[in-house]
Amino acid sequence: MATYSITPIPAFNDNYIWLIHDTQHAWAVDPGEALPVLHYLNHHQLTLAGILLTHHHADHCGGVATLRQHYPSLTVIGSPKDPLPPLTRAVQEGDTLLLAPLDLTVTVIEVPGHTLGHVAYFGDQCLFCGDTLFAGGCGRVFEGTAEQMWHSLDKLNQLPASTRIYCAHEYTESNLTFAIRVEPDNPDLQQRLQQVRAARSQHQITLPSLLAWERQTNPFLRLHEPTILHHLEEWIGHPLSTDPAQRFSVLRQWKNLC
């Protein structure tokens, strides 16, 4: 049984900073701002041991400098391929990290697309994937190509179905509202959208997601579905090849305009 807990700390409008902690120590994933993290740590008498960064956007790493002032010996981990705040350890694909003194080891997965140096961290069936895979959707392709982003999502989709997805934003309702336009006849999607709308009307968090649910309802992982292909071709106005990266690119363009 896990000896740690994972707690969401809301930040900005719709970010979550994930805090992995036991009763004494904590690691923060993507602390875009420091104050809500410091508040939680003080309130629960926790010491911050380290930070995992997925990518360089300010809403993911803007709090690092202040947290470092409070905890000078903090471990800060991220990819050297993204322009991040100073790291104490630069990581790459396949590196394994023990989040000491917590009882959790994670592996680094490089997932370029949203940014070129975007990484995800996976361990003990938990995936911290920043702005790459979202519940019901995926991040925008800001720096990489559509093909790179598709490969990154496909890579994450190789993880076990039981993988819990700790992404960085509460976008689930708007993502599924778009998904149902792309695949209106998917009963799993209809049911999930209903559940998510009910949860959001009570201001409840919709995360973590489960990779099994994403395979059933996330159109970016369902590009092989005939209904999705039909709607993509209708939207773009010409037939598409069997190349999933091309289908991904069209779906991402459509979503960008919604």
Ligand SMILES: [Zn+2]
């Ligand atoms: Zn981002």
